[in-house]
Amino acid sequence: MEQPVFRAVFYSLTAVSLALMVWQFLAPARLWMKGRPIRWRPNYIGNVAKYVLGQFKVQGSRPKSGAPMHLLIFYGFLALLLATTLLAVATYGPLVGIPNFHHGTYYLVYETVFDACGLLFLAGVTWAFVRRLSFDRRWGRPGVSQETGKPVFSLNPLTTETKDYIALLILFMLGSTGFLLEAARIANRPQTWDWCSPVGRWLAGLFPALPDGAYIGVWWFHYAWVFSFFAFLPQMRLKHIVTATMTVAGSEERPLGELVPISMKEVEETGQIGVTMATDFSRWHLLSLDACMSCGRCTEVCPAYNVGKILNPKQVIADVHEALVTNESVATRVGEEALWACTTCNACVEACPVLIRHVDLIVDTRRNLIAEGKLSGSGATMLRQVGSTGNSWGTPASSREDWMKGLEVPLAREGAPFEYLFWVGCAGATDPGAVKTTRAVTQLMLKAGVSFACLGHEETCTGDSARRLGDEFTFQALAEANIETFKRYGVRKVVTPCPHCLNTLKNEYGQFGAELEVVHHTQLLADLVRQGRLEPAEPGAGKVTYHDPCYLARVNNESDAPRSLVGQESNLNFTTTALVQEIVKEPEGATVLAEPEHRGRKTLCCGAGGGRMWMDEEPGKRPSERRVRELLDTGAGTIAVACPFCRIMLDASVKQFDDSIRLVDLAEMLQEANA
Ligand code: SF4
Ligand code: SF4
Incomplete structure (x- = not known):
């Protein structure tokens, strides 16, 4: 590009x-700015370092999620960007006093490393192409029914549009024409150091006799793809290079289980x-809609979607986006x-x-539906019950101490x-099965000499289900009443057998002034x-399997302590190795913990959270059935749980x-060994 006209x-x-x-x-940015101002201070640099440059979430995804493919493309692309930047600095640097290095x-x-990176980049792009093609073959693509003219839904979690293939073509051409350019240079002016550009040298060998102007032709061909990349980027899934970076940079550091309160003001x-x-x-939530690249990871793991319910989290994001563009009500677009x-x-x-x-997005929309009186049936009954009695089951406060019969429970x-x-x-106070856990925990704490007390009839529901169903003000009333009680008794530490209560007390009561240290039983x-x-514990010979509760393992990151109670070696930071070794060394009657496919933070929901426990389930569409099938597939004769x-x-x-x-419950197993 020596001539001024080319420049x-x-x-x-x-x-x-x-x-x-x-x-x-600019057009989507105008839409993002219509949202409410954000209330948090993002850690921009930390977030970009961890989630963009470190690809923390991608690296932690399931092996079949296409993570290695994305890592090849991402780091390959980053390397090529760096190579181009270094070349630009070397070319234009002398103009501002930087010597040509x-x-x-x-x-x-430079040549050797970036040649290898370019190859890895092309391998990633090819992998992405083949992956999309195989998903399309297996599941089919969404389209429009020729009979009804309506959109045809596809179960394909990785729905692909034609422009996704065009995006992959552009990426492929960016990488491959870069190699072609190198080959043209080598064919035109071979040098002794060309061995450090093996791909270009190999390609150059394929067309040794290039006419004089060929190099310029290849150069413009390469840059035509670079220009296309920038010009079409916002129209393609590739726009997430910009929008996902912005979303991640501006994201809030908030516990997974914490919902944002609404104030009366x-x-x-x-x-x-x-x-x-x-x-x-x-505004951040609206921006995040444009960061979605329809990868389908959320849909693949959704317990509701996987039992054939209409909920599809990827579709929720697309629908909220559509509602933003068309100015339609969110609930109408997503569907109640x-x-x-x-x-x-x-x-x-x-x-x-x-x-x-x-x-x-879901709970905020539910809040409006609740305010409009759109919830009926057993879910609405539970909300009325908890509002009037302080117990989701609707039993009176006086019955809160029934489970204590025959035990010396300090109050x-x-x-x-x-x-x-x-x-x-x-x-724990009402359901007969859960009462067994409550009694076992009490007996164990009494035996171990733990200093504890119960609130008895002064305890009311934490409001977890009410909040997640969208009844924010019932939740807040319950939270404020409980916090008053905590203050009266100077409560600082809490132990609970319910991961939902744990999450609410630990992550949400702080919004109303409580300062609690909360642990699971x-x-x-x-x-x-x-x-x-x-x-x-001495669970006896044979296999035990353990079901990780979502609100303990995923939402509050505890999968280690429960396992240690059935002899599973600890691999998190809760140190229980001594106990584990004692059980594992026992040759006779040792317990084998048979792990299901979904475990730890990647556990599979039983279907009870978010108020669903009180809502009717269609037979055959119960998340619990799918979970039980998976637990039984381990061959275990005992299923251990840690959540009522x-x-x-x-x-x-x-x-x-x-x-x-x-x-x-694990507490009952332990109680049997300590009776
Ligand atoms: S919301 Fe979008 S980007 Fe996030 S997992 Fe779902 S499909 Fe992928
Ligand atoms: S929170 Fe669970 S049930 Fe709800 S959309 Fe996400 S994966 Fe599905």
Whole structure:
């Protein structure tokens, strides 16, 4: 590109393609700015370092999610970008006093390393192409029915449009024409150091006799793809290079299980509760809609979608986006049935590589539906019950102490000082199965000499289900009443057998002034065993499988302590190795923990969260049935649980499959060894 006219054309085309790209982003940016201002201070640099440069979420995804393919494309692309930048600095640097460093050993390393990176990039792009093609073959593509003219839904979690193939073609051409350019240079002017560009040298060997102007032709051909890349980027899934980076950079550091409160002041100012139109979401939430690249990771893990319900988290994002563009009501566009089907298990949020918060979008829309009186049936009955009695089951406060019969349970109102408040929860005080857990935990704490007390009839529901169903003000009333009680008794530490209560007390009560240290019963019990204050469990010979509750394992990152109670070696930072070794060394009657496919943070929801436990389920579409089938596939005769909600849901399904299977809380197993 020696001649001034070529330079002028090149710079003009570069400017035009970049301007085209920016111009196309302006329209969506105007829509994002219609949202509510964000209320948090993002850690821009930390977020970009972790989630963009480090590809933290992508690296943590399931092996079949296409993660290695994305890593090849991403790091390959980044390397090529770096190579082009270094070349530009070497070329234009002398104009501003930077000497041209593009020679010598540096040049040899540059050529060798970036040649290899270019190959890896092309391998990733080819992989992506083949992957999309195979998904399309297996599942089919969405389209429009020729009979009805309506869109045809596809079960393909990786739905592909023609422009996705065009995007891959552009990427492929960017990489391959770069090699062609190198080959043309080698064919025209071979050098002794060309061995460090093996791909270019090999290609050059394929067409040794190039006419004089060929190099310039190949050069323009390569840059035609570079210009196309910039000019068409906002129209393609590739736009996530920009939008996902912005979304990740601006994301909020908030626990997975924490929902954002609505204030009465806000309701008075806006005259509405929750979200009606997409512009009621924050600007960040609206931007995040454009960061979605329809990868389908969220859909693949959604327990509702996987049992054939209408809810499809990827589609929710597309629908909210459509509602934003068309100015339609969010609930109408997404569909109420889909909105109520969510268990708020957060599997989608955990899986999303660009940190989209599906649960925020769903719960905020539910809040408006609740305010409009759109929830009926058993879910609405539960909300009325919890509002009037403080118990989701609707039993009176006086019955909260029925489970204590025959036990010496210390009560806070008796006035003795205590270390832990034992938070029982509605299920733990009411449901017959969950009561067994409550009693076992109590007996174990008494035996180990733990200083604790219960609130008895002074305890009310934490409001978890009400909040996740969208009844924010019932939740807030319950939270404020409980926090008053905590203050009265100076409560600082809480132990609870319910992961839903744990999440709400630990991650959400702080919004209303509570300062609590909250642990799950398995965490406390594992600690007591480690200290020698309790005997380890003796579950007997045979296989035990453990079902990780979403709100313990995924949402609150605890999968280690429960496993330690059945002899599974700890691989997280909760140190229980001594106990584990003791059990594992036992030759006779040792327990084998048979792990299901979905475990730890990637556990599969039982279907109870988000208020779904109180809602009717169509037979054959129960997430608990799918989960039980998977647990039974391990060949275990005992299913261990650590959540009263999971216990209720799995119990109903276990009975359908195999009556001989034992379903038991880990605390009961431990209690049997300590009776
Ligand atoms: S929401 Fe996230 S996980 Fe789901 S399709 Fe979009 S980018 Fe993928
Ligand atoms: S939270 Fe769970 S149930 Fe709800 S959309 Fe996400 S994956 Fe599906």
